[in-house]
Each structure stands twice: as structure tokens, then as C-alpha cells.
Amino acid sequence: MTMAVNTALPQPSGRRQFSWGTPLTYALALAIAAVSIAPVVYVVVGGFRTTPQIVANPAGLPDPFVWDNYSRVLTQSNFWQQAFNSAVIAFGTTLAVVVLGMAAAFVLARYSFRGREGLYTFFTLGLLFPAGAAILPLYLMLRDLSLINSYYAVILPQVAFSLPLTIVILRPFLSAIPRELEDAAAIDGASRLGFLWRVAVPLSRPALVTVGVLAFVASWNSFLLPLLVLSDVNLHTLPLGVQNFSSQYTTDTAGVLAFTSLAMLPALLFFTLAEKQIVGGLQGAVKG
């Protein structure tokens, strides 16, 4: 799209982009990128050094390259168990948020009924509720329900707290589907639910991916809730694992660096794959 606009422009405007501004743009962008990723690169590279090397020369390069830290983390720690727990919880949360959020947003967007705006307000009020503030009573409630030390203790509250944003992002998307499409589907014999499944879901895929990725990354990174409700070490998620490992092996700097970089990897990969989609999906939500 950008390309098409570009070539269609008259010459002077096309040349503007290659004015003196470009080298400066690159210089600034490079500086910004460096500040953003230098600490991360340091951690990843540091994982290939030995602790004595790091202590002697904190800012040096690996010499020689040591794989031992990474292999130690992958073989001796609970890394895989924790990654598995994180994955179960993150996928469970994402699936539930997308399904429940889509169903509710569909009703709020495509059905007219008394109390609809009230129901929407009711959900959006959740945007004002800080999840952190509810954590103590949540713990007590989960304890009374005997859900402590189970995946549900993390998944259910995370779903609940992700629903408001999900609905706020999905609703305008679903409202924007033209009325004619719904009428056409009705003429073809589709019920409202058929329309939801065959037309609305496929058409909202970009927005669904956005809310899905946001829920996934939030869940993958969450710490406070798992810290309180998962005391069983076998259920610990990666953020808890990072914290445990770093306080358990304080003197093993290289090992902590390796563990930390391995824990970063999945979220980074996931986000890299979906970045365009997220920016695209947010457009509907942030327009004036």
C-alpha cells in the first residue's frame, strides 16, 4: 500500500524522502534500537561466558564461548517443567478469553436489546479495576474453592481481567461489519449464530489475533498471581522460575543470565511473529 502511494506521488514529494533527513533518521533509529536491545543482547551473550570472566570484565565478549550454562539450565533445572506450565496456562487463558470475549462482544455489537449499553458499561468498568488490588481477596476466594495449586487458579482470574479490554477491542470491529452482509446471510438461510460462526468470526480474525496475542503475552509474563496461588514448585511458571533460580544461585551469574535469556525467548518469538497484527488490531481501538 505504501509503495503504491509512493509511486503515484509527484516527483518533488517522492524525492523528499531521500533528503538530508534520511541519514539522520537512520542514526537516531540505530541509537534508539541500541538502547532498547543492548541490555538484552548483553544477557544473552553473557550466558555464553563463565562467571569468573564476567566478574573480571563485565562488559567483555565470550572468550572462549561456553555452552555449559545453557545446557545446564536446560538439563538440570526445572526449565522444561516451568515452560510447560506457562504454556498450559497461557494457551488456556488465551483460548478462554478469545471464545468468551468474542461471544459477549458479538451480542453487544450485533443484537439490539434493552440494557445492551448497560451491559457494555458493566464490562468496561473492569478497565478501571486494577487487577493487582484484587489479588488478596482473590487468593482467599480461590483457597475457599480449593483451587489453590491448580492451573485454574491462574487461568480463571486472568480470563476475567482480560475480558474488558478484549470486549472493548472486539466490539467496534464487529459493529463495523455491514448490515447487508448479515441480511445476505439471513437470505441464504443462516441463523444469527450461523452468521457469527461463518461470517463474523472469519472477518474479525485480525482483531481476534490481537486480543489473543495480548492475552497470551500478559499471561506468559504474569508473576504476582502465580506467586501467590502456585506454591507447589511443580506448577511454577517461568517468571517464578527465573525469580527462584536467581535467588537460589546468586553467585552463578552466568547461569542466571542463561536462564533469563531462555525465559525471554518464547515471548519474543511469539511477539515477533504477531507484531504487525497487533498494531493493526489496535487501530480500531484507539481511533477517536
Added chain:
Amino acid sequence: MTSANQIRMPAGGAPASPAGPRRPAGARRADNRRKWYEIIGLTTPAIVVYVMFVLVPMGFAVYYSLFRWRGVGPPTEFVGLRNYTLAFQDPIFLDALRNNAIIVFGSLLIQGPIALGIALLLNRRFRGRSVFRLLVFVPYVLAEVTVGIMWKLLLTGDGTVDALLRSLGMGGLVQAWLADLDVVIWTLLAILTWKYVGFAIILLLAGLSNVPDELTEAAAIDGASWWQIQRHVTIPLLGPTIRIWMFLSMIGSLQIFDMIWVTSVPAVRSLGASATMATYMVDNGFFARLWGYGNAVAVILFVISFVAALLFQRFLLRRDIEGAITRRAK
């Protein structure tokens, strides 16, 4: 399931019963009934989960906060508002409030301008732009815990940052970044800025892509410079996006926990130098098992966030989220 529907009704202000037009056509009535089954069927799961895990806990927090309670058995020792007055008399809690204020205002004032500058820059057309965008988002994607541990390693003892400063001839700046009681909160603010500026950039880039190309191109053809276009066309159109970011940043800053918890030594936190309302709440309520007191702090945190959000919503955000929060049910 039914109970959730009953809870929904007062908020929705409408009974969830078929109240369709009184037409004799039975088919129409059947259709109307089916519509209501669909509405209830599709919304109930979301409502149940939301009510149970967001609203009910907050209600319990208010109740528990009125008791002196160690969390064993049902609460019996009613103390009224004593937990609240105790909190506001504790200098550590007041420090936590101050630290939250520093993080809220510091985040807004520092991240906003930086993010706007970077977003405008990354909105220019240049080769490899998407790679730079990805790199800028990296800190935001990482878990706060991971980022916290990472910076702790870089900053503690005579760490890498200090070594770097020395090699640049700025050894005078070397500090006990995370241990000096006067410095630690500013160090944390710097780390939070590094981490969250990417979030502001994502939102601003999404907002920028809504600015029609025709507008900026027309201005360019009229001979406006890049900066003039940004100043007079682009930035004014970003108003709603900026306000939504401010709102989310404020709410996030008020409940900040993870980063503080993993980076600062418990001793530093317990002296108030780096405590926030959330760490204070967890330290006292969960780990010291003062459940009544902890829940009072939870309610204070909730009320402060809620009032701040409502004020913000009322005065700044009203036009931006279409009818989202304060518009009356109609």
C-alpha cells in the same frame, strides 16, 4: 448461571425476559424468544467469570478489611475502620504512596515525550523501518520479572553499568543503584521507562496509521517541512491515542509490583525506599498474614485507582472511548 443473570440485571437496567412487541404472529414471538436465548447463552459465560473473579473478590476485600484477621477461620474481630487509620499512620505506607506518585507522574512526563519522538521517527518511510519497530518493542514484550532480574544483574555490586560508566570516564556517577535508599526509586523509574516506552510507541504507531496519508501529502505539496507537518497535522490528530495511553499508563503505574519485588532487596523495600502500595499490600497481607490489614490496603489501592481513573475518564477521555465507561445506559 442464573445468579449471574440476576447480578447483571441491575447493571443493565433491563429485565432479561422477552419483552417483544405484542404481535399475534407466533413465529415472531418464537424468534424473539430465540434471540433472548442467544443473548443469554452467549454472554453468560463471560459475565459469570467476570463477576466471580473481578467483582466478588473486591466485595470481599471491603468486608475483610473491617476485621482484625489472621486468615484462619472466619473473621470475627470486627475493628471498623481501624485498619485504614493504621495504614495512613504507617510511614512506610506513606512512602509507598509517594513512590507510586513518583512512578505515575515520572512515567507520564518522561515516557510520553520520548515515545512521541520515537513514534514520529519510526513513522517516517525508510528502508528497514519495520526491523527498527520490532527492536523498540522488545523491552515491552519481556516479562517484568525477567527485565527486573536482568537489570539487577547489570546494576548490583560493581556491575556492568558501573564498569561501563568508568570506562567512559564517568566514574563519578557510580552509585549503589538498587541499595541506596535515596536513589533506588529513581533507578526503578529509569528501568520502568526503558521497559514501557515501547508500549506507548505501539499505541502511538497504531494511532499514526489512522492519520490519512492525503493530509500529510497535501501539506508536503504545499511546501510544509517534515516538522511542520508533525507539529500542525499529525500530533493534533494523536490526541485521543495519547490520552488512552496516559490512562493505561496511570492505572499500570498505580499497581506496579513485579519489577519492584524482584529488583529491590526486601530490606530496602521494608524501609519504604522502594515500596509501592502493591508490594506493601503483599508483604503485609500475604507474607505477614495480616489479612484484614492487607485487604484494607487493597481497598485503598483500589479506591485511589478507581477515583483517578474516573476523574481522568470524566475530564480527558470522555470523547475517546465511545460511550465506554460513563455513558448512561439507554
